[in-house]
Amino acid sequence: MKTMRYLMLIIGVLLSAFLFNSCDDDDDSYSLGDVWGSIATVRPLSENSNNYSLVLDDGTTLWPAANHAPWYTPKANQRAIVYYTILSDYFQGYDHAIMVRDISDILTKFPAENLGSEGNDEEYGTDPVEILDMWIGDGYLNVWFGFNYSGKVKHFMNLVQRQDINTPYYFEFRHNAYDDTGNSGQKGLVAFNLSSLNIEEEVTLTIKVNTFEGDKMYTIKYNPAAKETNVGNSFTANDIAELE
Numbered sequence: 001m002k003t004m005r006y007l008m009l010i011i012g013v014l015l016s017a018f019l020f021n022s023c024d025d026d027d028d029s030y031s032l033g034d035v036w037g038s039i040a041t042v043r044p045l046s047e048n049s050n051n052y053s054l055v056l057d058d059g060t061t062l063w064p065a066a067n068h069a070p071w072y073t074p075k076a077n078q079r080a081i082v083y084y085t086i087l088s089d090y091f092q093g094y095d096h097a098i099m100v101r102d103i104s105d106i107l108t109k110f111p112a113e114n115l116g117s118e119g120n121d122e123e124y125g126t127d128p129v130e131i132l133d134m135w136i137g138d139g140y141l142n143v144w145f146g147f148n149y150s151g152k153v154k155h156f157m158n159l160v161q162r163q164d165i166n167t168p169y170y171f172e173f174r175h176n177a178y179d180d181t182g183n184s185g186q187k188g189l190v191a192f193n194l195s196s197l198n199i200e201e202e203v204t205l206t207i208k209v210n211t212f213e214g215d216k217m218y219t220i221k222y223n224p225a226a227k228e229t230n231v232g233n234s235f236t237a238n239d240i241a242e243l244e
Contacts, residue, residue, distance in 0.1 A: 030086045035101055037083050039191075041138045044074040053094060054082060057137030063091050066099035079106040079140060079191040107190045108140070111171070111197070112158040124158045125176025128212045132187065136222050140191040141205065143173060150182025159192045159207075169197070169222075173209045199224055 040054040040062065052074035054062040065087055083101040091097035115123055130146040147155065156176035164170040202223035209216050 030088070032085055032099075035083055035085055037081065039106070039137065039142065040080055040082050041140070042074045042076070042078040042080050044076055050074065054080075054098075055138055057135075059138075060096070061094045062096050062098045063094035064100045065091065065097040069100050069103050072100075072103050075105075077108065077193060079108045079142070080104060081106060107157065107188075108193065109158070109190065110193050112160050112174070114160050114162060120160055120172070120174065123176070124160060124172075124174035125156060125178075126210055127155075127175045127177040128210050129173070129175050129188075130212055131173075131209055131216070131218065134207070134218055134220060136194075136220060139194055139224060141194055141207075141220070141222070142189070142191045144187065144189050145173075145175075146185055146187050147175060147177070148180070148183050149186035150180050150184065151186075152182070153178050153180050155180065155188070157188065157190045161197075162208075167206050169199075169203050169205045171205060171207045173207050175210070194222065194224075202226070 038056050040056050043053045043055060045051045045053070050070075050073065052064065054064070056062065062082075062084065064084075080103050082103045084098040085101060087097045087099055089096055112124060114120065127147070131143065132146055133142075133144040135142050141159065143157075143159075149155070156174075156178065158174045158176075160172045160174055162170050162172060199222065202221060205220050205222050207218045207220070209218060
């Protein structure tokens with residue numbers, strides 16, 4: 001297995017060198033030593049293919065021309081953290097050809113069914129979190145948060161839409177710790193696919209969150225036709241706990 005991974009690494013480097021040397025003069029500023037880290041949506045080329053492209057939150061499209069993560073299995077509508085090196089611009093219809101250094105899936109879900117106040121409390125929990133960042137990207141509400149954790153059980157994260165005639169598009173961000181009494185601080189990241197809301201124009205989402213300081217309301221603009229360009233993804237895949 002080590003021999004195979006080493007062989008794949010050599011093949012990837014050789015392919016990368018070829019593609020890099022084939023770039024136009026405008027791409028000469030790219031270096032194989034430069035590595036970017038971004039959140040992206042995975043787009044498999046076909047149902048049974050391990051080939052995929054990536055779309056960043058600002059709409060930039062990436063084609064993995066070289067891959068150092070051959071074990072990765074792409075899934076449609078999956079959010080991921082990807083580390084990559086840009087090899088060239090304007091590659092076969094994509095904004096960039098890249099070499100994938102590493103890629104890790106992010107918990108990606110649709111908003112959960114509203115079970116009523118008592119049902120939501122029982123199923124989705126009422127445990128507190130600290131919101132570190134929240135943004136819209138490529139049609140997903142992305143939430144980066146902190147919580148108490150022991151590492152013994154997966155915590156359950158959900159976004160539940162509630163009916164409120166005074167506040168359209170009113171949601172609750174729910175956390176079920178399953179009685180985890182750990183008090184070690186941990187960070188988590190979850191992306192909620194908003195396509196099921198069938199929104200066609202800009203709206204304001206209101207998200208109620210039970211924080212360590214009590215309930216807080218967060219508002220964020222969502223326009224399915226817009227691209228997010230100002231996001232605060234100042235984290236790495238190692239920062240993120242395994243969630244469900």
